[in-house]
Amino acid sequence: MGSSVITSLSLSFKQVPPTAVPAFLDCVLSSTGVSPSSLFESLIKELPFHTEEKKFDSDDCNHIASLVAGLCHLLKSSGFGNEDNHNALQLFVWRVFIPLMKMVRAYDLDVLNKIIQSFFDVVVETSALDILRVSLVPFLLRSVGVSMGMLQHEESDFIRWGELLLGGSLDINDKDGNYVGSLSESFPIPLLCHLLNLILNAAFRSRQEAPEAEDFAAGLLWDLCNTTERLLSQSVEHRSCAVSFLLPAVFKAFSAQSSLKISLKGNVYILSRNGFKKRIWECCKKLFSVGSIERRDAYSVLSLCLSSDGALSYVSEKDPVEFDFRSDQEFWEEIKKGLVFDESLVRKQSLHILKSVLSISEVSKTSSEKKPEGNSVHRALTKKEMWAEKEAKSLGVGELYGSVESALSSQQQQWQAFVLLYEMLDEYGTHLVEAVWSNQIDLLIKSSFRYEETPDEETEIFNWLEVLWNRGFRHDNPLVRCTVMESFMGIEWRRYKTCTQAMSQTFVLGPFIEALNDSVHHKDLGLKGIYTSKTIEGAAQYVCAYTSCLNPRNRIGFLINLASLAKKQSFGRAGFMALVQCIVSTAYVVGGYGNKEMEHLENGFSGTPLEPSSEHLSQDEMSHILDVLKFVAESSRQHFNHKYRTRVCQKVLETAASVVNPCEVPLGTLLQFVSAIPREFTHHNGSLRKTMLEWLQGCNRNTSDSLCTDGTRLVSSLHEYLKEFVSDHVEGFDDEDLEAWESQTKRWARVFFLTINDEEHLADIIMFVQKSGVSFFQEKNHLERAPAKFLIFILSMLLELQNMQDGIVQENSKQIVGSASVINEKFAAVLLSILKQLVSFADSSCSIFWSHTTVENGVLSGSIIGKLGGPSQRRLSVPTTTAVLEAVTSVKIIGLISSYCGQVTSGVTELKLALAFFWKFVQHTLSSQNCNSEAEAEIYLAAFETLAAVLNAIVSLCSARAFNLLENDNTLLATVDGEYWLQASVPAFLHTINHLLTAGLLARSRRAVLLSWKWLCVESLLSVMNVLDVRRIPGDRTSFFSDDTVKSIFYDIVESLENAGEGSALPMLKSVRLALGILASEKSSSDGFSGVDTQQTMWQLVKSCWILHISCKKRRVAPIAALLSSVLHSSLFSNKDMHVAEDGDGPLKWFVEKVLEEGQKSPRTIRLAALHLTGLWLMYPRTIKYYIKELKLLTLYGSVAFDEDFEAELSDNSDARTEVSLLAKNPDPELTEVFINTELYARVSVAGLFQKLADLANMAEPACQNQDYQDAIVAGKLFLLELLDAAVHDKDLAKELYKKYSAIHRRKIRAWQMICIMSRFVSNDIVGQVMDSVHICLYRNNLPAVRQYLETFAINIYLKFPPLVKEQLVPILQNYDTKAQQALSSYVFIAANVILHAEKMAQQTNLRELLPPIIPLLTSHHHSLRGFTQLLVHRVLFRLFPPLESTSSQTIPLEKLSFENLKSYLDKNPDCSRLRSSMEGYLDAYDPTTSATPAGVFVNRVEESEFECVPTCLMDNVISFLNDVREDLRASMAKDIVTIKNEGFKIEEEPNRRLMTSTSDEDRLSEPSSLDFQKKITLTKHEKQDATSTTSVLQNGETYKRLFEMEKEDELVSQLLRSRSMEVERLKSGRQSLILVASLVDRIPNLAGLARTCEIFKASGLVVGDASIIHDKQFQLISVTAEKWVPIVEVPVNSLKLFLEKKKREGFSILGLEQTANSVSLDKYKFPKKTVLVLGREKEGIPVDIIHILDACVEIPQLGVVRSLNVHVSGAIALWEYTRQQRIQ
Secondary structure, eight states: HHHHHHHHHHHTTTTTTTGGGGHHHHHHHHOOOOOHHHHHHHHHHSSSOSSSSOOOOOHHHHHHHHHHHHHHHHHHHHOOOHHHHHHHHHIIIIIHHHHHHHHHHTTTTTHHHHHHHHHHHHHHHTOOOOHHHHHHHHHHHHHHHHHHSSSSTTOOOOOHHTTTTTTTTOOOOOOOOHHHHHHTTTHHHHHHHHHHHHHHHHHHHHHHOOOOOHHHHHHHHHHHHHHHHHHTTHHHHHHHHHIIIHHHHHHHHHHHHHHHEEETTTTTEEHHHHEEEEEHHHHHHHHHTTOHHHHHHHHHHHHHHSSSSSSSOOOOOSSOOOOOGGGGGHHHHHHHHTOOOSSHHHHHHHHHHHHHHTOOOOTTTSSSSSOTTTTTOOOOOHHHHHHHHHHHHTTTTTSSSSSSSSOSSHHHHHHHHHHHHHHHHHOHHHEEEEEHHHHHHHHHHHHOOOOTTSSOOGGGGGGGGHHHHHHHEEEEEEHHHHHHHHHTSSGGGGGGGHHHSSSSSHHIIIIIIITTTOOOOOOOTTGGOOOOOOHHHHHHHHHHHHTTTTTHHHHHHHHHHHHHHHHOOOOOHHHHHEEEEHHHHHHHHHHTTTGGSTTTOOOOSSSSSOOOGGGOOOOOHHHHHHHHHHHHHHHHSSSSOHHHHHHHHHHHHHHHHHOOOOTTSSSHHHHHHHHHSOOOHSSTTTTTTTHHHHHHHHTTTTSSSSHHHHHHHHOOOOOHHHHHHHHHHOOOOOHHHHHHHHHHHHHHHHHHHHHHHHHHHHHHHHHHHHHHHHHHHHSSOOSOOOOHHHHHHHHHHHHHHHHHHHHOGGGGGGGGGOOOHHHHHHHHHHHTTHHHHHHHHHHHTHHHOGGGSSSSOOOOOOHHHHHHOTTOOOOSSHHHHHHHHHHHHHHHHHHHHHHHHHHHHHHHHHHHHHHHHHHHHHHHHHHHOOOHHHHHHHHHHHHHHHHHHHHHHHHHTTSSSSHHHHHHHHHTOEEEEEEEEEHHHHHHHHHHHHHHHHSSSSSSHHHHHHHHHHHHHHHHHHHHHHHHHHHHHHHOOOOOOHHHHHHHHHHHHHHHHHOOGGGHHHHHHHHHHHHHHHHHHHOSSSSOTTTTTTTHHHHHHHHHHHHHHHHHHHHOHHHHHHHHHHTTTTHHOGGGGEEEEEEEHHHHHHHHHHHHHTTTTTTHHHHHHHHHHHHHHHHOGGGGGGHHHHHHHHHHHOOOOOHHHHHHHHHHHHHHHHHHSSSOOSSSHHGGGGGGTTTTTTHHHHHHHHHHHHHHHHHSSSSOOOHHHHHHHHHHHHHHEEEEHHHHOOTTTOOOOTTSSHHHHHHHHHHHHHHHGGGGOOOTTTTTHHHHHHHHHHHOOHHHHHHHHHHHHHHHHHHOOTTHHIIIIIHHHTTTTTTOOHHHHHHHHHHHHHHHHHHHHHHHHHHHHHHHHGGGGGOOSSSHHHHHHHHHHHHHHHSOOOOOOOGGGGGGGGHHHHHEEEEEEEEHHHHHHHHHHHHTTTTHHOOOOTSSSHHHTTTSOOOTOSSTTTTOOHHHHHHHHHHHHHHHHHHHHHHHHHHHHHHTTTTTOOGGGOOOOOHHHHHTTOOOOOOOOOOOOOOOHHHHHHSSSOOOOOOOHHHHHHHHHHHHHHHHHHHHHHHEEEHHHHHHSSSSSSEEEEETTOHHHHHHHHHHHHHTTTEEEEEESSSSGGHHHHHHHHTTGGGGGGGEEEEGGGGGGHHHHHHTTTTTTTEEEEEOOOOOOOOOOOOSSSSEEEETTTTTTTHHHTTTTTTTEEEEEHHHHHHOOOOOHHHHHHHHHHHHHHHHH
16 A cells, blocks of 8 residues: 555544544455555554654544554454564554553553553453563563663673563564663653553463463563562652552462462472562561651551461472561561651551551441440449540440459450550540540550469550550640550559560650650649659659569669660750659669668569669679769759759769669769769758768668778778879879869869768878878979879868868768868868978979070970960960979969968968968069060969969968968068058059060960959959958058059059950959948048049949940859949948939949849849849938839839749859858848749848838937938838829829739739838828829729738728828718729728727727728628628627627617627628638738738748739638639529429419400410500690590590501501511521530631631521620631621630530530541431531540530541641531531421
């Protein structure tokens, strides 16, 4: 046929559908006589498409389908009997089928399927599988290999696993290999696998018809098994193809024949389903260890494996052993891991596999038959427990409900219970978990295990319960997490040995400890200073029980792993405490001290005491434990609360004492551990000292000889350690080496003094010091190495002795041999004995400072110049650094020895020698020549560092108790050129050191170091002057410093403050304070210092100090206190010019404002400022008037940021303690000390100030009062009026609408608390103004917590000024028209207490004036006022009205008789008695005078109250009582109504014949009563006369006419109203009888959407929790006016139960839209016509207490993964389903 004919024939396929193509071609063949093969080849050559990909439209797709159908028909017609037909099929494969697969795949799947179906029909019908063996199958396998990156080189192993079909068999009919390769590239892997799937299915279908196809099918299956295995190790796409296409095909093939024989190269192999699955399992194990996506794919593979038939085994001819997943423990472990995986899809897949393995499909909710309940014995259950039991039964969790001893009858039921409990956490509503969890877990445990009688009986289900705990601990809802944790802690673990042993360490150390780190479980932590919780205590008991189940070796490993968690994980405060408690509980068991954790803890499973495991601990293990415990102790420092740290360290020390023998661990490890325990805990008065001593001295160990050996062994180890340390000389060292040695020896000294318990131990160390000192210093000239380590040892010993001296308490001094004084004297003696040699050594060492011969040419090497030069990096060579440090250290040692011995003993000779050395050193240092190089400057810097130590030692000697410097040394009294030696030295020092600073020789960092030493030296110089001034002889005005010298120092400091570093801040501020003190002692006038421009200098000082303060990053206590005590110096505070100036505030006023402003963000700053300022104001009351604004700020201050580090820093830092002690004394230290670490401190300090000022002012007669006290009274009045003015006019304090416990509520309470305390300052001149403000505030709306302070203040004013009672209080009480019931209650309380607490002379007058207007209020309609008045009147009558004598009532005056009866009624009436008893003696304890004092306001309060120290007020008690009574009354009335209603039903109905009238009357009566109305007519005077005359009104025509018109008008109005009423009724009747309850919904968009939905479906109403929500703009935007057309009812959440019960009584069915065990699918539930539908909260759903009321629960069927719908969407779906059902009806 011609090409044009073929082309037109090819194009004609566009017009022929695929089904008609065979008939069409048959006609063409018969009409033309062309053979099918010729036509086939011609059509192939003229294909109308190309191999490149293009997008096909529908016509192209139909054309391709028809053309392929035609080609396949031609292939069928040709047959396969000859070679040509064989080639035709291959041609079709390469030129048509494969190209079309690539082109059509992405556009038309139907066409693709049609092509594939047509091709395989040809293959199957013509039995042409052999052709596929050499063409398509090898190509597909090759393409799969290419997609996996294989076949890239000849060494590829692809041939090995595809050799049956691929190797050497790819027949491309001499086609170009590049063409085949191009087809393989980018061929989609899903299509490849899909085609291989189809070929394998076709091969196995043809196997029975054509036996020759069996080899092909077996070979293909072999290759596909290998291909599948390779694909599973590739990418996600490859694994997906293997799971979706190849695995189902392979398993389907194996279902037809479970095993096949394969012959390869003469060997016979057996390919079996079981063998393949074993290989697949190995692939899955590899996938499990990679990631979450791989784990999901592995679970998918396992699901396919489990869904296939047959056992999981791999067999060969010789070894027919089956393989079973369940026999591999790793399979179960991977299922467990999947069940607790974070990704929900993984958990669901894992659960599905578990169900498959256990053959659990779905436990029917009514699956099991109910057991007879005749023998059931139920205890009394709460409502929630009954609901839990009901839900549990509906879930089918076994037959656990007959009796307490019931158990699940089979293991299968236990697994069903486990699965349902697991699904409950992931699938069911939160309410169900809360309701049934504890119940079900408890029953499951009881059913799975026996008690102690049968300890060996167990089921494997408990090994899986940790999965449930794991999921419960990590639940999204905190309430569920709390429920699960409470359930876990509620189990008596000691009763279940097997249960406890079944828990893995992985669970305990992982999920369990992580759950303890959840703060929701520790809400009671820290309450009342107790840092534990119920959860922590329960965790300790569980861990103790768990550890006791382990063998001794495993206990040790568990303890080490548990303790190591402190380093591996991050813990919050509560979690850290829980971990520490678990560690110590484990240690108790390991050490055999279990009775410390549980009283006499015994092995609850065998009845024998626990076996100690600590003897199994190796030295390395004990060292590791101590190292971890050291880390725990150090980590506790980040939690600043002192009590918290104490408890942590206590537990750490108990752990160490339980399992570690201090003699068995390396001494260095022991020393580091002890140093981690804060020193204050082990001081002589420390809370942990006893425990530490018992541990170190061996008193806590069980061996009988430990007491006499362990302590001695440890002391011996300490001696050996010291000898080795001192004898280990070094050639050269630097500052870092010295610092390390000092830390090492400090740790040694601390442990040594804790360990010694014998005088011999002390004597040994003293002898060592003496011998070593003499040896070192006498032979120094003969030694090549300096005794640096011995010097460091002496330094550390002295520091430790000083620390001991600071911490000693006399009661505990007996714990050391002798007493503290004996120790000090012995050490002082030995130190003095070596002092002479040490001075000689230091003298020779210090020669380096003034002779620079050791520095060659003064030039530094390059390596030294490269140093940064920090505080510990001297820019000197190593030999020079060593020499310099040797000199510095030796002088420091001499200074410390002198200071120490001067305080302890009077070694005059030796101390004189030291002093002579000091004076010599000072003189040499100040007289040294100028430096010419950086090296010389560095050495000179070291000299000033040494000078600072020398001056500090001189300061100590000046104030020494046992040594008088002025009597034993005349150097200070010596004169140089007419000036004292010290006076002449100071200018030289300043000149020398300033010259060194400005010379430019030192690096910048080293100049900063020199500045630090400069200010330390200046501080010491000023301290010498200050100390000597204190100790001088009375009358001796000798001054060692002139005023000019002090001023020059002062100016130098002020000019340097602004640019000072953080390290120099403290010494500079101290120097400022000392200089001001010295100048103040010498000042000649009261307004300033002689020759000093005070204003200008002070402005510079305060601004520089403020810049220095804010530049410091850390707010340390010592610098802040020093800042306050230096700038706000007492000598300056009395100066008026410091507070106020002509143009504004003075410098001190400005500074105080800045400090208090910054204090709003820093709690410690404002507390220290309050402490110092109140002390200064007490000293100088006349200055208070300048600080009224600041006093108000301190009064209203209340930061919620607690500074828990404040107390810790005071206890740790001696500088902090010293500086705080130098602040001005607090007016009332006993009161304020309680509040030092609370936000109340500032307010309490101000209150104590004014209380103290009032006391001092009232102590003296007015004539004797000085000006300060008069100024204090004036200031008190000003401050009171300022507070009252703020209470009346301030935006916040005057607000009437505010929430309880809000910020405004707090500020109001703070203001009125202070106003109460200021009541003592009210005098005649301001009382009127004061009471006007009080009355305004009393009439305002204030909460009772605020009103009680107003009332107390008013009572005190009326008691102080009795005439005001008649002038003000009586008229107010007599004004019965007032509507301010709250204010009236307050005035009744004020009046009653004025009567009760007035002096006797005024009491009767007050009684006569105040009681009569109060009595009528006993009948007030306002229940709270009435009850309040009854309570107070009863109190007045019983206090002031004595009982009447038993005489005739006729002789008693009427008013007395009336009062007596009233008194009797109030006393005996049961309601009044109940009211009085509920007050708990409040009125007996109330004292208005005491309540207006700082002690009464801040201390005398309810202990549990944490809100601004506010006690529960009387009105709160009354209102609470009345509300309770009202609820009881309502319940009683409701019960009575039900009774009356039931009684009414019993009365038979009788026809009311009197109402039978005519039809017209019936019609009239049948009208709604709402339309019956009467229009009233007012007649005129004449009309009234006509009406009363004998003539009928109807006879008067005019009147009749008017009445007739009125009747017509009435009829028209009646018709109008009737029509409108009927329209309203029609609209109402058109609404559906469904009420949607959304009171539990909070979010505005959801409520607005529900309103719109209700209006659209005409619901009867929408119930919301707050109806005011309809005014919200967001609501109106979404609802689009729906709220105007749908009835919206307000039902708060706390009234929802009552509303639902009411609707149930009205005949409504109460339904809930919630997923529960008994919920019915929405499409299967038939809604009643009268329905109330309750919607749950957005996340938590419907609470359990509401579910109890529901008649049924419906749920929306869901098919996706996310098991939740938006509440608005859910409500809309349910509302439409209801509407749909009603429309059908």
